[in-house]
Amino acid sequence: MVRFVEENTKHMEKETGNISNTDVTTLKKKVLQDLSINNGGGFVNSWVDSMRACSPTHLKSLMKQSSWLTEHPSALDMFEEILHVSEGKQIVMFLDYDGTLSPIVDDPDRAFMSKKMRRTVRKLAICFPTAIVSGRCREKVYNFVKLTELYYAGSHGMDIKGPAQGSKYKEGKSLLCQPATEFLPMIDEVYQKLVEKTKVTPGANVENNKFCASVHFRRVDEKNWSDLANQVGSVIKEYPKLRITQGRKVLEIRPIIKWDKGKALEFLLESLGYANCTDVFPIYIGDDRTDEDAFKILRDKRQGLGILVSKFPKETNASYSLQEPDEVMDFLQRLVEWEQLRSGA
Secondary structure, three states, rough: OHHHHHHHHHHHHOHHHHHHHHHHHHHHHHHHHHOOOOOOOHHHHHHHHHHHHOOHHHOOOOOOOOHHHHHHEOOOOOOHHHHHHHOOOOEEEOOOOOOEEOOOOHHHHHHHOHHHHHHHHHHHHHHEEHHHHHOOOOHHHHHHHHHOOOOOEEHOOEEOOOOOOOOOOOOOOOOOOOOOOOHHHHHHHHHHHHHHHHHOOOOOOEOOOOOOEEEEEEOOHHHHHHHHHHHHHHHHOOOEEEEEEEEEEEEEEOOOOOOHHHHHHHHHHHOOOOOOOEEEEEEEEEOOOOHHHHHHHHHHOOEEEEEEOOOOOOOOOEEEEOOOHEEEEEEEEHHHHHHHHHHHH
16 A cells, blocks of 8 residues: 555656546545554554645646536636525535634644634624534634634534524524543543653644544654654554544544534534425535535535535545635625625615
């Protein structure tokens, strides 16, 4: 696996003009697969190869931007088409946080959203049921967003709470869903061990996200990725009930349960009274590999649509794309203006 990715990636970068789309797709599937690092071992090396091969510079050489945008056109350019397919249906909004509402930054504790974005999201929540779905712990996401009108799903959807006040879409008693509560002591223990184990790696940052732990390596020199992966793997191999998945310059340590952002989306739709409804139109906007679970749910059900936030081509289940948080804000503002005009607000 390691040799395959290294040799084929180098070959394809040199010979991009002479390879078929089938060959590109085959390699992408190899290097873009979600490589879980369970029980240490060879998966560590596979993860490092996958991370290198999936970096934007590699992806840009593997896929032509123009052909990718044909399959995943700009949601701004296709705004009228999106309105047309959602006609007569209740729009429900699902938004990732990092890289979607706020820019990706080196220090995850400083991933602040702009005041203009906050005003836009507040208006959005007045127009449509709106949820933030993030890998961060719910309390931390709320402290960034500071809007009581929203649903918050933290820890990749393992910690869901309904609006505290101000939402006309709030249903009955306060909503709370925490399917991984039994893992809290284990996550706390693993977090402490990861902090101790990774402190020898400059730039590594371990974050306790309540129902999962995140090892950020955005500030880690690439030559140290392998050491960091081994450090993380050496801790997690002692915990067979946990798994490691990869996000944008982050390793996520999560319980092995059948729950993810896609399950969170389904739970929230059901809680809002839209389970199995044909007159609902969920829109999910996110930038990370973990958002693919939600994109896939929508695509498989042929319900609503997913929008990937990315400047570079990526393998995705999303139907449309936006390049950065500023474009996300523009899209949300247009939705708000359309709804206000339609409703006469």
